[in-house]
Amino acid sequence: MIETSYEQKYTPDELLGKVSGLLGSSITRSEIYRDDVAVEVPSDRIFSVLNSLKSDPDLDMAMLVDITSVHWPDDELEFEVVYHLRSMSGNLFMAVKTRVADGQSVASMTPLWKSADWQEREVYDMMGIPFENHPDLRRILLPEDYQWHPLRKGFPLEGPDFPIDAHQTDAHNKVEPDDFWGDAS
Amino acid sequence: MIGNEPVAAGGEGQMAEATEREMVLNLGPQHPSTHGVLRVLTELSGETITRATPDIGYLHRGVEKLIESKLYYHGMTYTDRTDYTSAPANNVGYILAVEKLLGIEDQIPERAHYLRMIAAELGRISGHLVWIGTHGLDLGAMSMFLYAFREREKVSGLYEEITGARLTTNFFRVGGAGRHDDPPGWLDHVEEFADSFTLDDFNTILTENELWKVRTQGVAVISAEDAISYGLTGPCLRGSGVNWDLRKARPYCRYDQVDFEVPVGEDGDVYSRFIVRLNELYQSTYIIKQCVARARELQGEPANAANANVVPPEIERVSGWEPSGVTGDMEAMINHFKIWIEGYSPPEGACYMAIESPKGELAYYFVSDGTGIPYRCHIRSPSFVNLGALPYLVEGNMLADMVATIGSIDIVLGEVDR
Structure with a gap:
């Protein structure tokens, strides 16, 4: 039986203080925006940071609710990976963010949480961020032979493989009915 | 492989005898019991599943990318099409995140909150009714489908009355309840439905049914620790005995003002999840009755925030309305134009807003760069994360239990694939 509580153990400020005390110098940036606590840590420490947040008895961030990513193409460390953690024993919620450059990998959280499996695959699929030590890092939503990562900012909405020629009337006119049906006629 | 040695290849012209007990079965993507376009590559030993690999993405439409290319209020139309069995619940999640x-x-009027809650709970009832109908159908309780859809038809009628649409409701707007305020008599019809809704049919046909129990009890058991590790939320988590509901934990709208209980299961099997959802149906009608009473008290009060940056002016003020003698005014027209062409621009920042949708924790993560178009919108879809536990739930079980398991996770592929 897992004990849960609907009382919020800490206010956002207290939670940030507590997290800062626990993580210390690992935190490069922290903020509270609309009551959401978020801390940013370097990508090489992300595993140990999430591990300590999970195993700390006071915080007890038992659930990795969500993993997502944001692309900032103008920055040197282009990709931001965002982990959302939830504690059910203390009704706490926070985000942990980390930044990586294009092609740089992030440690997989699959040893800590099983929910990381699919969510990391989704981030890999959509944003192209590889995860180290992931047991099965394949595309999950898009076809296996797809070459692009569509949630990157440079990706056009209609897709780069969109047959532009098909829109042009010339291209349509070139197709004779016989060519189209082949030998079947 | 039990007992039989595989036949050596090319042995005296024999055909490979049916001694191989292992096979790969491709379930879906066009199989009715997969509740949409889910494909599961199932490795079987006899009838026991040794490995299951779900293959998803057949319904991927790039909803996140689409929302990132449009104004905030445009994005809401896509949320109807994610979990299409309970569209208003998704709409409420989206507008709460934008707000x-x-x-x-703080500017949202009380009445809008109660209307949103009524809609969200109607969505929960509708979603659970689709689930119970199809779940029953999967396991051979054919009549269940008809009873469930009879009731769902009434909910669709209520949607239609207030929004004009039966499936993709696109209910409400950022800043309030939109201009489709509840029509006269709608609250009475909602109350009539909530009063008449009963679980008797479901209990008679399924809850006490010996066959149903045999098919569901002790099947696809997941412990509370594993459920949390897999990130399960909603009835799947509560079925494992974890008392966790975001309506209580992080009350949005006015869920802290209404009285309701959170049904919690014990065994973590298919039957527990079934019982949890059945009880949630009852709790939803209970919430609806309270919300209808509150909304009646608030009748006549505004349903939209007095915030001209977000809420467009009444159309009468924009173009004039001859029957009521209202003449349009220029300021209203400018306001109308600015909102519908430019939208509204939230300040730079990122926030995560989660609601308890019928399937579990549905959240929208928005990153704003200060323009009218979301820089990043991520949908944390409960169906997607819950489905991730499917391989764990079915491995070692019989193939026939897979159908029960997929039903009990209650996925909507529109939401899984987004």
Whole structure:
């Protein structure tokens, strides 16, 4: 039986203080925006940071609710990976963010949480961020032979493989009915 | 492989005898019991599943990318099409997230909150009815489908009355309840439905049914620890005995003002999840009755925030309305134009807003760069994360239990694939 509580153990400020005390110098940036606590840590420490947040008895961030990513193409460390953690024993919620450059990998959280499996695959699929030590890092939503990562900012909405020629009337006119049906006629 | 040695290849012209007990079965993507376009590559030893590999993405439409290319209010139309069995619940999640990003939660009038809650709970009833109908159908309780859809038809009628649409409701707007205020008599019809809704049919046909129990009890058991590790939320988590509901934990709208219980299961099997959802149906009608009473008290009060940056002016003020003698005014027209062409621009920042949708924790993560178009919108879809536990739930079980398991996770592929 897992004990849960609907009382919020800490206010956002207290939670940030507590997290800062626990993580210390690992935190490069922290903020509270609309009551959401978020801390940013370097990508090489992300595993140990999430591990300590999970195993700390006071915080007890038992659930990795969500993993997502944001692309900032103008920055040197282009990709931001965002982990959302939830504690059910203390009704706490926070985000942990980390930044990586294009092609740089992030440690997989699959040893800590099983929910990381699919969510990391989704981030890999959509944003192209590889995860180290992931047991099965394949595309999950898009076809296996797809070459692009569509949630990157440079990706056009209609897709780069969109047959532009098909829109042009010339291209349509070139197709004779016989060519189209082949030998079947 | 039990007992039989595989036949050596090319042995005296024999055909490979049916001694191989292992096979790969491709379930879906066009199989009715997969509740949509889910494909599961199932490795079987006899009838026991040794490995299951779900293959998803057949319904991927790039909803996140689409929302990132449009104004905030445009994005809401896509949310109807994610979990299409309970569209208003998704709409409510989306507008709450945008309102949180704009920082205008405090300006939303009471009446809008109660209308949103009624809609969200109707969505929960509708979603659970689709689930119970199809779940029953999967396991051979054919009549269940008809009873469930008879009731769902009434909910669709209520949607239609207030929004004009039966499936993709696109209910409400950021800043309030939109201009489709509840029509006269709608609250009475909702109350009539909530009063007449009963679980008797479901209990008679399924809950006490010996066959149903045999098919569901002790099947696809997941412990509370594993459920949390897999990130399960909603009835799947509560079925494992974890008392966790975001409506209680992080009350949005006015869920802290209404009285309801959180049904919690014990065994973590298919039957527990079934019982949890059945009880949730009852709790939803209970919430609806309270919300209808409150909305009646608030009748006549505004349903939209008095915030001209977000809420467009009444159309009468824009173009004039001859029957009521209202003449249009220029300021209203400028306001109308600015909102519909430019939208509204939340300040720079990122926020995460989660609601308890019928399937579990549905959240929208928005990143704003200060323009009218979301820089990043991520949908944390409960169906997607819950489905991730499917391989764990079915491995070692019989193939026939897979159908029960997929039904009990209650996925909507529109939401899984987004």
